[in-house]
Amino acid sequence: MSDRKIFSVVGIFDSAQHLMNAIPDIRKRVNAPLEAYTPYPVEGLDKLLGHRKSPVGGMVLVMGIIGALSALGFELWTSGRDYPQVTAGKPLFSWEAFVPIMFEVTVLFAAFTAGLGMLLLLNRLPMFRHPMLRSSSLPLVTRDRFALAVEARGAEIDVEKITRLLQEFGAKSVEVVEEPAPAGVASPKFFLRTLTAIGIVCILAGFITYWTMKLFPIVKPMVHMLDQPRLNPQSPSRYFSDGSGMRMPVSGTVARGSVPYTIRNQELAGDLVNPLYRTETVLRQGRQAYMNNCSVCHGVLGDGKTSLTKAYGAKPANLVSQSIAGLPDGKLYHVIVAGKNAMASYSAELGEDERWATVHYLRVLQRAANARDEDIPK
Ligand code: HEC
Structure with a gap:
């Protein structure tokens, strides 16, 4: 055996039942953390091992509520403050219309919390250097065996005693798993090679994209809006009898914000008052x-000096x-x-x-045309 530290002593069991039977007895006799490795989730194993209840549920609840509130706040701001727009005569704060977005953002926040929180935060994945990955027990576990590990976690453990115990309670074989060698620092050569590889891939991707677009111009990206049947301004149309694509507005159309002008002749317009101040x-x-x-x-x-011709x-x-x-x-x-x-x-x-x-x-x-001496500033 090398002088490396012991990570755990692992016993291999033939079935989930054998494993489950052994756990309570071994827990009574050794005072060290236990961990089980199984090919599929085994119901009740976490309780036998004495694992505490997972906090994922609580995290998901809190983040879901935060998601719902952020969506509500965002919608209040967009439709009530930033771009207030009355739709179908409804008040700006029509919470019923906000529900679908709130629901979606709730699900988004909750799902990401459940997924990422479980993988990264609680299970601390990825663990490329986990000692079990190099053990000879793991290949068995990924097939049809069940493993129980008594972990050292930095403390001294009595390997002989634990080996005997595991065998006594049904382990078919026992392996002592060591801590991995400390990670080496990546060399400058490694960085240089990685950067060069990334650079080459980027340049290649650029050229391939360019030549693909050039050689296969039929492959247009996202042109649905360009391809729809429509009339361009000033262009002819066979649809209308006069051959013109541009149409007059339907009679009686009133432009937004326009006030109908009812004064019939210039004489009557004299009383109108200019509503604008003479600002710059x-x-x-x-x-x-x-x-x-x-x-x-x-x-x-x-002054009437027109640039039009006599025509x-x-x-x-x-x-x-x-x-x-x-x-006036x-x-x-x-x-x-x-x-x-x-x-x-x-x-x-x-x-x-x-x-x-x-x-x-x-x-x-x-x-300006009729300026007097007094108009010239002193
Ligand atoms: C296509 C040429 C043309 C353009 C453009 C034009 N005008 Fe005129 N304007 C005329 C002609 C011609 C008269 C003389 C009408 C008449 O016989 O009394 C006139 C007369 C006027 C008068 C005098 C009305 C009166 O009571 O005698 C005013 C004021 C006036 N135009 C203002 C404007 C303004 C303001 C614009 C720009 C919005 C404008 N015009 C653009 C041709 C033009």
Whole structure:
């Protein structure tokens, strides 16, 4: 025998019944921890060995409750705070709708706790260096034998006495299992080889993926959304009699947030009040709307110097003239909504705020065109 420490003395039994019969007698006579190795779970063995009750049940319960509460908290935050959205007129906190997710997260937390908690935390797996793995008893156990180990756990044990006891109570053979040799430290060469291997595998995987995609372009990843029958904007369709794929909204459609505009002529619009304050943001918004929609006809400065050719046929108004500068905000707004003579309505292009912001910007252009000495900052 070598000078290594004894890990355990193992007796091999022919059947589960023999093993179970021997345990109580051996427990009475030796004062050392016992462990059994069997080819399949044997009912009642843990009690005979004096193992305490497993805490897995309690852990699963606690983690399940934590899972349910986290799901509830998350859902409260997403649907009540971060993105509050009223669905079918129900209150934001409709707990009934949260139940499926809560259930799933409960199961998720509980299952992971049971699996990982049992394997990693309680059984401390993996144990690649467990002494039993190198013993000659284990191959028997994985077949049809049953083993009982009297473990030393660092203390001195009387090998002779235990061997005799095991044989006395029915063990067919007895093996003395030693502690394994201490683990060697991995050498730099080992690390270098491992890193090189990982590197080569990564590079190979990259090339293989690249060439597979290149040589077999038919294999498209996840294209279900691209392949569905649909109409692209501006494209023709044989489905509709006029051959056009784009349709007008159903008559009477009201855009979200739009307020119907009922004023019929420019005279009546004079009383409308611009609801926006003249802030920098509003003026910037107005300038952008003006540049994108109006400047092509009315000129960048609003002076009516159009960039259209004579083919347009009409003469865009000079928006910085005294007469138009004298119009109230409401009348300018009305022209944007309803158009005037050769000028079409811009209500489809500009939202309500953009129109009022454009009116503010027209005032800026008018003031700039008719600036006085007092306007120059000192
Ligand atoms: C396609 C060219 C064109 C575009 C684009 C255009 N307009 Fe006009 N606009 C005209 C013409 C032409 C007139 C003169 C209409 C008339 O005969 O009184 C006019 C007149 C006006 C008037 C004077 C109305 C009045 O009471 O005399 C205002 C104000 C005005 N436009 C504002 C705008 C604004 C604001 C935009 C951008 C949202 C815009 N226009 C875009 C062509 C255009």
